[in-house]
Amino acid sequence: MEYLRILILxxxxxxxxxxxxxxxxxxxxxPIGVYIASVLGSTLVSVPLVLTYRHIVQFMRDKKILTKLLNKIDQKIENSMKKMKAASFLGIILFVGIPLPTTGTWTASAIASILRMRIVEAFAGVFIGNCIAGIIVLLISYHII
Known part of the structure; x- marks a missing residue:
């Protein structure tokens, strides 16, 4: 039951x-149970987040909210699509993997939806990043690093 609380947290x-x-x-x-519950919980939330953020961005386009900003982002993405697609997966891993404030699953999911990453790539990037961040936080919690 305590691990479920950690998963939800x-x-x-x-x-x-x-x-x-x-x-x-x-x-x-x-610590192993805490690590597994934390990585699972933090990763599982990424799929609905990416889908939700995509709908929000589409809603903003339909209602012409922040149209200029969205068009600039789209233009940048279109111009460097091949480079960005290759770098976006690694970028999500590094973004989530370095445990700093605001570099977690929620922000990475928003970035993945803006970059129009495939769900599988976004999920895998967030999962690998969470595994790395979890190890770092676990080591810091035990004063190893």
Missing amino acids: SMIPVTELRGAIPIGIAMDLN
């Missing part, structure tokens, strides 16, 4: 994985 944008792991460690839970 890792889905919330305020705590995400970076907050759920130290909370689980403070609760004296098994």
Whole structure:
């Protein structure tokens, strides 16, 4: 039951994985279980987020909200689509993998939807990034690094 709480905490944008792991460690839970629950929770939320963000961007286009900004972003993406597609997967991994404030699943999902990444690539990038960030946060929580 405690691991379910950690999983849910890792889905919330305020705590995400970076907050759920130290909370689980403070609760004296098994670090491997905390790591797995945090990575799963933080990653599972990425798919609905990417889909939701896509609908929000499409709604903004339909209602002509921030049209100039969206058109500039689209133009930049179209101009460098091949380079950006290759770099976007690695970029999402690095963005999520470095545990800094605002570099988690929620922001990465928004970036992936703006870049029009495929769901599988966005999910895989967020998962790998969460695995890396989870290890770093776990090591920091135990004062190893």
